[in-house]
Amino acid sequence: MIQAPKGTRDILPSEIHKWQFVEKAFRKLCDSFGYKEIRIPVFEHTELFQRGVGDTTDVVQKEMYTFQDKGGRSITLRPEGTAGVVRSYIENGMASLPQPIKLFYDITAYRYENVQKGRYREFHQFGVEAFGAAGPAIDVEIISILYMFFERLGLKKTGLNINSIGCPKCRSVYHEKLKEYYKPHLSELCGNCRERFDRNPLRLLDCKETGCKRFVSGAPSLQDYLCDDCRAHFEGLKSGLDNLGIEYGVDPGIVRGLDYYTRTVFEFISENVGTQGTICGGGRYDGLVETCGGTPTPGIGFALGVERLMMELESQGIVIEEPPAPDLYIATMGQKASDFAQQMVYKLRSCNVGAETDLMSRSLKAQMKYADKKGFSYTIVLGDNEIESGKGVLKDMRNGEQKDVSLDSILDRLKNQCK
């Protein structure tokens, strides 16, 4: 038997209403913030991610689904959404549209990695990107989208943490300070951290090894080395969040693993998603448009893991209502009744009444059982008697009450009653 590939999942009819609910909520939210949906390709030229996400990142080095197409091009399934959106922004000349450009997306993304709780090889992301605004006001707006989203969904214990990782200028100063601090302890660090020391010293700060953790508290803080502009930006962000009453913590440990982030980075964290506590992460990427071949343009965005969001809703006990019960099932006996019933459900459906009738020539009892299990609100039984008299009995399945009705009146009745 052929199974779904490792790390992929079917979203089944029994759970689809949950997905549709959060999708709808997200769209509505983005709409009210003035963000328009963009749909980008599932695959891009590999080079886009190498340049955009960063050649040294784990995502690019070992997690991409890369293949050669029949024309000899190197193609990669998108491991995230930002690079593709940036590409589209440049390619479609969005710089000449009214600024800022505000976009959102609802996509699948693909990463080849070992699966565990809250992490899959194909997963879903809601994302938002904004281009052209350099000041902290847009940072506040982006974060406020998420804050409002979680609030609307009823999520309580999902905390916001922010940090500033500075611009390339102040970061290089800080890197040197950090290396100075860690150098004497180098031999006491784990293997990973010794590698990070050269490649990305920022990551030394969020190592989980206890042997390494003990140095974190004494390490110089990036906050102390931010340049004046970055510091002002971060202060602007904080006061902007305060202004909207958005609660947050400053966590100097937030260091995003994608190369493009600058200045503002943030995460929404949960305790319920296993060790993949990050439901949502994002930040500013002021150098990315230029890196991808456009004119220098500031940008900021986030991506939210929809599977993780679902888990969080589940574990916080938030119930998403199931779709309403279908309206009418017409049970039939004999060919005449069946033909008549098919005309009737066709008419009812054209008025958006959820109606069904037997398609398997089953016994009356089997048809009634079906109607019960599928949750129909009403049933009516049609046989030769009803066809001749034009009258039947409409049964309310919730309480078993029966009422005489004329067949002609059912359509009107249900139009009013059901919708």
Place this chain on the structure above:
RNA sequence: GUGGGUUUAGCUCAGUUGGUUAGAGUGCCAGGUUGUGGCCCUGGAGGUCGUGGGUUCGACUCCCAUAACUCACCCCA
């Protein structure tokens, strides 16, 4: 790439120190005198016991390998 746990019917699980034709509950289908669902009763379909080797007269059971699932490291959403 590295570790731990798991794998028997669609689903949840039993299965004795290795011994006939591998079971239960639930779900599905049908019937309980051919015009009515829920409760109850009866019957049916559905399993190469994850896969491949090995030990044995004999393997769901013991050994080895492998895959998938799952949790964790790393990294990210």
